[in-house]
Amino acid sequence: MSGVEPGTPCWADLATSDLAGAKRFYPELFGWTGRVAPQPEAGGYTTFLVDGRAVAGAGPPATPDQVPIWSTYVATDDADLAATRVEAAGGQVLVSPFDVFDQGRMGVFADPAGAVFSVWQPMRMRGAELFNAPGSMCWNELVSPDPEGAKAFYELVFGWHPEDRPMDGGTWTGWRCGARIVAGMTPPLGDGYPADLPAYWSVWFAVADADATAARAAELGGTILVPPRDIAQGRQAALRDPAGALFSIIARP
Template identity: 75%
Template structure:
């Protein structure tokens, strides 16, 4: 069983051409330890642990020329059912549902604007075991040039409803599942070409965003957006040494 309700982001993993360096960079940045899958077919897939609890994964690319990327997984009770909904809503089934050893079933999809995401139907592996604390997945957000299309698509697929607000720099929407905000969407305002690919981004909690940015750079990564304050907290956008984009955020206290 997943540690979060169906329809809620539950896992993230990294596809990287340099798994050895990922096992160096992220543990030094977030205090993780790594647990390598014993099956040879897994290609060295590593589950990162925070104080013994699973928080993220990393493995080799599915195809040779795949760019390094962090992927978002949404929990589901039925991956096949979600695949049918994706197709009916105008998305694409990139990888049909399949079994991952005895751990669970997964599938990879893309929404009509091209943003890729996955689902996880847990068996032995529930997904992430801790969220919203330093070193753990704390937020996921869709960046898209087609917010109206995304609103229609994700409502049909996951039952999400938009809960939005606008700022001077971007239009923000929270995805609401029942009473809870489970993810977000942002549309940068201004010059944002309609053919710009959409993508899902991941945010890891940190105790100090400024210190995390400096540490990432010292470890061979790069700072895309220097630390700055946003309504959710203080965040920075980073790339790892292989170029994978991720974010670090010091979450604001909840009222």
Template identity: 55%
Template sequence: MSVAAAGVPAWVDLGTPDLAGAIRFYGELFGWTARMPDEPDSDGYVLFSKDDKLVAGAGAVSTDGQPPTWTTYIGTLDAQATAKLVESAGGTVLMPPFDVLDRGRAAVFTDPGGASFAVWQPVGMVGAELMNVPGALCWNELTTRDPDGAKEFYGEVFDWEVRDTPFPPIMYTEWLVEQQPVAGMMPMVGDDWPAELPAHWMVYFAVNDCDATVEHATALGGTVSVAPTDLPHGRFAVLHDPQGAFFSVIRIAGD
């Protein structure tokens, strides 16, 4: 087993009130196959794969009223040490480090701006085995009203460096590990961000055709939050699945 790189997004999973419906939706949309782990203590957690390689997970929401959401897991070599760093940097530990069968250890946090995220310390499972191809995760992006605070927090927790690029009217940030971009940050400024929308981590899945994927998603019962839009790096859209979890799809320029 290879070791997931520390500070690099390693996994995403979906918490949903309708697991069967989510399996149908994402299976049709991305060509994912769902299976449950062989262990009896998996609590109904589902592993999604594409081309026989793991791409994401899904499980039922743990409490009534919990909103459906995709969670970003960032790789760590020591979940317990990361939890201490989160607290010392001003974040909150929602779920302290816990064992996930024999696959690894996870923990769930919120940053000082209120965005939730998780970490993954691999043991028997590195994380996603397929990335940056159509039907797989290709980018993770923090949206926050406190970008300066986020830079300080994530720099302390993951030793991330930043590269800012003007993207009028905002400044877009790339998080860097060993000078390589591993994630991004979008400041929540302007009328496009309703006051009731909390800070969050967005997940992006690569697709061959953004417009066709949006059309397919709506036919499957999803809804469009941001219509297909051209960006310097490709054409993207923001969708909600039929259960209400939001995610983005992008046709990366040059692919």
């Protein structure tokens, strides 16, 4: 299994108090199958698969009062160094780096505006095994009310270089890592998104048909926050699962 380059989003997982519900909803929505971690300490953490390849995970929340949330993981060669850089750049270390059995080393951080993200230093588990195909992660985007602060922070932490482009109602920023744009940033969006959301990282999954997937999500008890619409990259919609976790889907041309 090939790894993901450092500085690149490599994994996404869902923390939810309704793990059983998530294990019903997402396989019905995306055609995923599940593989439960054998360790009792993992709390039933489940790796979701497409055609036998890992695409995402789901597990119990870190604390009982944690709201259901999809998390973005960025690959790193050194999770402890990433933690040092987060603090030096004005962010918070929410969970200090620790080993996840023999799979990898991770830490959970927040940027100065409060957007939570994780890092993954791979060991046996390198990250997702499939990207950009239906049912797999295809994009990660920061929604932040402080884009200038975010530009300084993520450049210090990951070496990302921001590239601004005009968009309807504001500016879209691409995060360049080496030769590639690996993620994006937008200002807080209206048009269906909750107005009280703090800064957050959104996880996007590729689908074959955005309209059909959004309709199916609603049938399964989810919520359509932003109905399918055409954007430059494809046809996109923002959804919530039945427990309230926000995620996006996109069907690309």
